[in-house]
Amino acid sequence: MTQKSPAPVTALQSQNNAAETERDPYLAALGERLRMLRARRGLTRKALARLADVSERHVANVESGVGNASIQFLRQLTAVLNCSLAEMIGDETASSPEWLMIREILRGRSEAELASGRAALAGVFDAPTSEAARRQRLAMIGLRGAGKSTLGRMLAEQWKVPFVELSRHIETIAGCSIAEIYALYGPNAYRRYEYRALEDVIQRFPRAVIATPGGIVSDPATFNLLLSHCYTVWLQASPEEHMARVVAQGDMRPITGNREAMEDLKQIISSRTQFYEKADRSVDTSAVAEPVAFARLLACLHAMA
Incomplete structure (x- = not known):
């Protein structure tokens, strides 16, 4: 055939x-x-x-x-x-009926209502953290040049508690510098190391003053962990003050293309402000000497006692 x-x-x-x-x-x-x-x-x-x-x-x-x-x-x-x-x-x-119904419940709520809901959910799903325990760890947030490291060390010395630079802790866990983490593994890997480092600090230090990287607010999981376990203070400064302090620290990169660098800095501040405002307290360190900024910080924290 x-x-x-x-x-x-x-x-x-x-x-x-x-x-x-x-x-x-x-x-x-x-x-x-x-x-x-x-x-x-x-x-x-x-x-x-x-x-x-x-x-x-x-x-x-x-x-x-x-x-x-x-x-x-x-x-x-x-x-x-x-x-x-x-x-x-x-x-x-939006991946399941339960998620969709939760989204609908939250739709149109104010920031205050959403914050209250987040706190309630944290109490249901996370290990409970008492307010007294949370206040034993003070975390400073804000952009580079706001005074987190300088004022943090001064405060830790006065309170006689450990001072933790979270960036250094990230490098210890990763076994390389932050620049190398980004170059070798990318930003997502850096965020994972950042979360692990914060978890480790919370477990190891029941009392501490912590200086956090400026971009910690960019990752919701890490920032939520910080807010849940630490009393947070946002150190503010003007864009010009941030720029001047970074240059004074020896980083000359902002001087190259100063106008563009300043615009980028203003955009970063604008995009992060709503997250920084979640802090328990805020202190403006613009245009004042270190002793004055430290006095402002102490006055701000007086209500904690």
């Missing part, structure tokens, strides 16, 4: 096969979530495209994991699907 020759592979089939093998895992997962959300709403692909005023072919490509969707395209879809952009792109806080 004569065997039939296999049908020739068309150019379109070849393209589809190649696309299937080259699908990006993230785009493939995005497509699966889009199909799931569309099914949840009971919409056909054609109906979704019509209601969102987008190309049905583009919807099909995204669902197949081969379409690189724009933010605007996804926003048009989420408006029809009655879901958040976070749910569409796979944010963990």
